[in-house]
Amino acid sequence: MASAASNDFQRDAHGKRVILMVEDEVIIRSVVAEHLRDVNFTVIEAANAAEAIAVLSSQTHVDLVFSDITMPGELDGVGLARWIADRRGEIPVLMTSGAAVLDGSGPISRLPFVCKPYGLEDIEERIRQLLTQ
Amino acid sequence: MTDTTLTPPADKSSTILVMEPDVLVRMTIADYLRECGYKVVESSSGDDVLTILSTEIDIDTVFSGAQSADESSGFALAHRIRIARPDINVILTSGLEHAASKAAEVCSNGPLTKPYHPQELLRRIHLLRERHRTSKLSP
Structure with a gap:
């Protein structure tokens, strides 16, 4: 399995x-990503699951994935x-959707979840909580 | 390679909208431009560019590859922007080396100094692509 430690350059070079x-909603992605950058995160933007997999399989260092559930393409957020x-x-992994709950059973249904619409400070706080666990 | 730059590079302290369908290329170029001190908005398709331009997000320059995720042409996108928003600079690139070269040019006019040589930008993109291509993690 790939490891972030094997990277010869890290996306978090600034700590x-x-x-x-x-x-996939470009406006939501841009606004939320900009807020997270403003509060000192590095944010990689992916427009769908295939792009996220390309990033993850390129061994780019990632500390947390924040994903919408409903997205176009072969794979959705689940x-x-x-x-x-x-x-x-x-x-x-932190999941989000306009639906009230994360459907299904098993480990995926127990993933951290935040319902849309969410506040920028709320999502920032949730991400910080998950990163300190 | 044809130089398809339509307008001069961005001025200092402006916001650049990067449109590029390949996420590994897009994130590397966007990161590079951010390290030069620009605010950068990312898009994978021409439709997303037009969506962003229809909002109050203040874009000064569109930095676009020749193709987009929705298979629209970067040339057609540039034409639409020039008609609808002549106040926006459009930098159209063709191929990785041209994109890296243009990013370095934009960086030269940026608020901060170039974080690294454009050849390093190319090296990073090639390395990410190679890792993705050979990854045992890929589906």
């Missing part, structure tokens, strides 16, 4: 935690979370 934000659990299980 920042790295968030991979997976969201599929992405399963992929991460199978291959990069050390990375915490």
